Amino acid sequence: MTPTRTAALAAVGLALALPAAGCGDGSSSQFKEDYNQAVKPLSRLKDIGGSIGGAAGQTNQQLAKELERLANRAAQTRKNLSHLEAPDDAEEEFQSLKDALGDTIHDLRGFAAAAKEGDPAEANKASKRLVASGTEVQQAEEELRRAVNG
DSSP states (O other): OOHHHHHHHHHHHHHTOOOOOOOOSTHHHHHHHHHHHHTHHHHTOTTHHHHHHHGGGOOHHHHHHHHHHHHHHHHHHHHHHHTOOOOGGGHHHHHHHHHHHHHHHHHHHHHHHHHHHTOHHHHHHHHHHHHHHHHHHHHHHHHHHHHHHO
């Protein structure tokens, strides 16, 4: 596996491991509960590290299929999140998280397409975009957690 492919798959693990937004009183507590329910499609991917480790032996077609599966779960999570209303003091951070997750979904699909086509130059570009968007998801989630916790 190329270093780029390994880095991109590690970013998938980071981007898709959304923890609970945090807790607080009143609407923040309800938001936390709703948030945890909304991210369940991703939280079920407990062994992302195992799938990343196994990717070395996968064909490009198998990798593409796994990336599409992850993109579909991330898209379901984003859809679930779109039905939530963040506490007033966390609305901007919540929108940033949804936007960053949307970018990651796009980048997962782009990386999957490049893998499926066997295009190493495009796969390299896509994996770099995925690493960047995965980092943005983590940063946005941390900002949301701080906003929810006050």
